Amino acid sequence: xxxxxxxxxxxxxxxxxxxxxxxxxxxxxxxxxxxxxxxxxxxxxxxxxxxxxxxxxxxxxxxxxxxxxxxxxxxxxxxxxxxxxxxxxxxxxxxxxxxxxxxxxxxxxxxxxxxxxxxxxxxxxxxxxxxxxxxxxxxxxxxxxxxxxxxxxxxxxxxxxxxxxxxxxxxxxxxxxxxxxxxxxxxxxxxxxxxxxxxxxxxxxxxxxxxxxxxxxxxxxxxxxxxxxxxxxxxxxxxxxxxxxxxxxxxxxxxxxxxxxxxxxxxxxxxxxxxxxxxxxxxxxxxxxxxxxxxxxxxxxxxxxxxxxxxxxxxxxxxxxxxxxxxxxxxxxxxxxxxxxxxxxxxxxxxxxxxxxxxxxxxxxxxxxxxxxxxxxxxxxxxxxxxxxxxxxxxxxxxxxxxxxxxxxxxxxxxxxxxxxxxxxxxxxxxxxxxxxxxxxxxxxxxxxxxxxxxxxxxx
Amino acid sequence: xxxxxxxxxxxxxxxxxxxxxxxxxxxxxxxxxxxxxxxxxxxxxxxxxxxxxxxxxxxxxxxxxxxxxxxxxxxxxxxxxxxxxxxxxxxxxxxxxxxxxxxxxxxxxxxxxxxxxxxxxxxxxxxxxxxxxxxxxxxxxxxxxxxxxxxxxxxxxxxxxxxxxxxxxxxxxxxxxxxxxxxxxxxxxxxxxxxxxxxxxxxxxxxxxxxxxxxxxxxxxxxxxxxx
Numbered sequence: 001x002x003x004x005x006x007x008x009x010x011x012x013x014x015x016x017x018x019x020x021x022x023x024x025x026x027x028x029x030x031x032x033x034x035x036x037x038x039x040x041x042x043x044x045x046x047x048x049x050x051x052x053x054x055x056x057x058x059x060x061x062x063x064x065x066x067x068x069x070x071x072x073x074x075x076x077x078x079x080x081x082x083x084x085x086x087x088x089x090x091x092x093x094x095x096x097x098x099x100x101x102x103x104x105x106x107x108x109x110x111x112x113x114x115x116x117x118x119x120x121x122x123x124x125x126x127x128x129x130x131x132x133x134x135x136x137x138x139x140x141x142x143x144x145x146x147x148x149x150x151x152x153x154x155x156x157x158x159x160x161x162x163x164x165x166x167x168x169x170x171x172x173x174x175x176x177x178x179x180x181x182x183x184x185x186x187x188x189x190x191x192x193x194x195x196x197x198x199x200x201x202x203x204x205x206x207x208x209x210x211x212x213x214x215x216x217x218x219x220x221x222x223x224x225x226x227x228x229x230x231x232x233x234x235x236x237x238x239x240x241x242x243x244x245x246x247x248x249x250x251x252x253x254x255x256x257x258x259x260x261x262x263x264x265x266x267x268x269x270x271x272x273x274x275x276x277x278x279x280x281x282x283x284x285x286x287x288x289x290x291x292x293x294x295x296x297x298x299x300x301x302x303x304x305x306x307x308x309x310x311x312x313x314x315x316x317x318x319x320x321x322x323x324x325x326x327x328x329x330x331x332x333x334x335x336x337x338x339x340x341x342x343x344x345x346x347x348x349x350x351x352x353x354x355x356x357x358x359x360x361x362x363x364x365x366x367x368x369x370x371x372x373x374x375x376x377x378x379x380x381x382x383x384x385x386x387x388x389x390x391x392x393x394x395x396x397x398x399x400x401x402x403x404x405x406x407x408x409x410x411x412x413x414x415x416x417x418x419x420x421x422x423x424x425x426x427x428x429x430x431x432x433x434x435x436x437x438x439x440x441x442x443x444x445x446x447x448x449x450x451x452x453x454x455x456x457x458x459x460x
Numbered sequence: 461x462x463x464x465x466x467x468x469x470x471x472x473x474x475x476x477x478x479x480x481x482x483x484x485x486x487x488x489x490x491x492x493x494x495x496x497x498x499x500x501x502x503x504x505x506x507x508x509x510x511x512x513x514x515x516x517x518x519x520x521x522x523x524x525x526x527x528x529x530x531x532x533x534x535x536x537x538x539x540x541x542x543x544x545x546x547x548x549x550x551x552x553x554x555x556x557x558x559x560x561x562x563x564x565x566x567x568x569x570x571x572x573x574x575x576x577x578x579x580x581x582x583x584x585x586x587x588x589x590x591x592x593x594x595x596x597x598x599x600x601x602x603x604x605x606x607x608x609x610x611x612x613x614x615x616x617x618x619x620x621x622x623x624x625x626x627x628x629x630x631x632x633x634x635x636x637x638x639x640x641x642x643x644x645x646x647x648x649x650x651x652x653x654x655x656x657x658x659x660x661x662x663x664x665x666x667x668x669x670x671x672x673x674x675x676x677x678x679x680x681x682x683x684x685x686x687x688x
Contacts, residue, residue: 021593022527025524025527025576026524026527026528026531030523030524030527031524034524076570132620132621132650158620158621160620160621166624167621168568168621168622168624168625169568169569169619169621169622169625170568171568171621174621204621206568206619206621206622207568231570232571232572232573237570261523261573263519263522263523264522264523264573265523265524267522267523267524268522299522299523299573300667302649368649370620370649370650417666
């Protein structure tokens with residue numbers, strides 16, 4: 001049947017089959033995914049991060065579609081299953097936007113569905129989604145990437161304090177924090193002379209409270225986007241469907257955020273990719289996705305620069321590019337932080353995978369997004385690497401070889417229990433000039449030259 | 461009739477396979493054939509759970525295997541516990557008590573992956589675990605801990621904006637005069653040992669196996685404190 005209105009989703013969340021959450025996790029998600037991985041004989045190799053295996057990409061897509069149809073989405077609020085038939089899922093796929101204008105006026109940019117080895121540049125969406133940022137660092141840090149000419153769109157972290165008061169989820173301060181965040185973002189864009197630039201914001205809205213509070217043209221404009229997160233795995237709740245309803249009536253853009261845990265309920269990388277594909281397909285309907293936000297998380301190391309997560313990003317993008325082209329924006333979330341060489345190697349590896357296999361670039365959420373240790377410099381590098389990959393027309397094998405070389409430069413950071421968080425923004429940037437401190441600038445130039453010598457010759 | 465060695469091996473394999481349906485049957489069959497309850501626990505269930513923990517740590521097993529083993533162990537313990545208590549009563553030894561833990565993801569936070577891993581590993585390691593789920597109000601956690609006379613309250617949070625509520629939990633225990641009765645372990649991706657110490661928690665761990673070791677240490681400390 002055709003899903004005409006969001007009432008259909010809300011009704012199914014109230015009247016669908018009952019199931020306990022633990023049974024959902026184990027019997028529905030884990031066991032069905034495991035069966036599909038066996039049925040389609042899905043495997044991965046840590047030495048082949050970027051595969052050139054169209055049949056594998058197609059099988060991952062087919063398995064994900066089968067999973068979506070077999071189990072649907074779980075409503076955590078009602079403990080009911082929201083089920084869909086195949087025709088509904090296919091219609092959702094057909095309706096996925098192929099282009100999407102973000103921002104307004106001369107600063108507007110058009111997101112588009114990218115292809116594998118697309119010769120067009122990926123858009124560069126700079127910022128640190130999810131990272132807690134103290135109020136005194138918020139504006140200078142977002143300015144550090146807003147001012148970068150290579151940046152097309154911007155996002156930000158979450159305010160951890162307002163007026164010296166700690167922000168808590170679903171607390172009245174969340175309303176204040178989210179509005180304050182948008183005030184800083186709009187002020188920042190004006191200051192760099194790009195007032196119309198599109199944003200993914202309301203990042204301080206951990207609950208629906210903050211999200212509702214900024215649905216106003218003075219804060220989050222209809223030409224901006226906000227997050228509709230799919231909960232792990234294949235779940236949603238009333239708080240997040242409230243975000244959808246609000247966005248549908250107000251008109252802002254929905255980013256369907258899927259953060260599959262690689263090594264979680266889907267098991268190893270292939271099962272996690274299958275869960276990710278299913279999440280995107282179902283997000284078209286329950287999250288009313290205008291675009292897909294791809295952010296797999298490594299169960300132990302969090303970072304998107306780990307081998308299995310890089311593989312998942314590559315294969316999910318290839319699966320959609322081949323079978324159901326759509327706008328995918330993919331997060332770069334390295335283990336390392338500012339003032340470390342590893343942050344730049346990790347960023348380069350992630351950017352190569354994303355740019356060559358069909359995504360747009362978003363980041364950089366340095367230091368696992370746990371600390372305000374991101375700067376505009378690595379966002380610039382992310383964009384430069386992504387642009388160089390397309391300019392050089394890297395193929396999948398060449399990209400894989402480069403990524404393996406980069407992995408050898410940074411993988412040791414995963415062995416250190418303390419991680420490699422680097423330095424806070426205000427140690428890596430001069431707060432008066434908003435330029436990198438000489439040490440950070442020099443590190444960037446050296447790594448840039450090194451990556452160019454590794455084979456990314458278009459990194460001029 | 462299988463011999464003792466075969467029973468114990470079968471039970472161990474069933475726990476490793478996470479076979480919830482077969483676990484109580486295998487334990488009952490072993491008991492019927494005269495295998496000691498304590499022997500089933502220490503030479504069948506625990507080695508099976510330990511192996512699953514090791515396979516998880518090295519990346520051979522993933523979260524579903526861990527959770528299935530937790531379920532299988534719970535099903536096995538439902539049959540074994542009465543036999544264990546009877547055996548220990550007959551022999552005059554103290555009843556085996558590994559410890560009781562109330563665990564939850566703190567209010568406003570709905571992330572349960574880490575909490576589920578720790579919960580499963582604690583269960584698989586023989587603790588009596590009451591997993592209250594996610595977004596659990598502070599007062600509910602404390603009420604359950606008091607009701608079950610828990611040794612430990614385990615609390616997790618992934619969102620930095622939810623973590624302050626973990627501090628509130630400890631502060632509430634203090635103002636209620638309940639803090640000395642419970643050890644508090646905290647966890648979650650952004651939680652560091654420094655932060656845990658700063659809010660007055662008794663410890664944190666960065667992995668499920670680490671959490672089991674921490675729980676064992678805290679219960680040992682608690683018993684020594686009571687004894688002294």
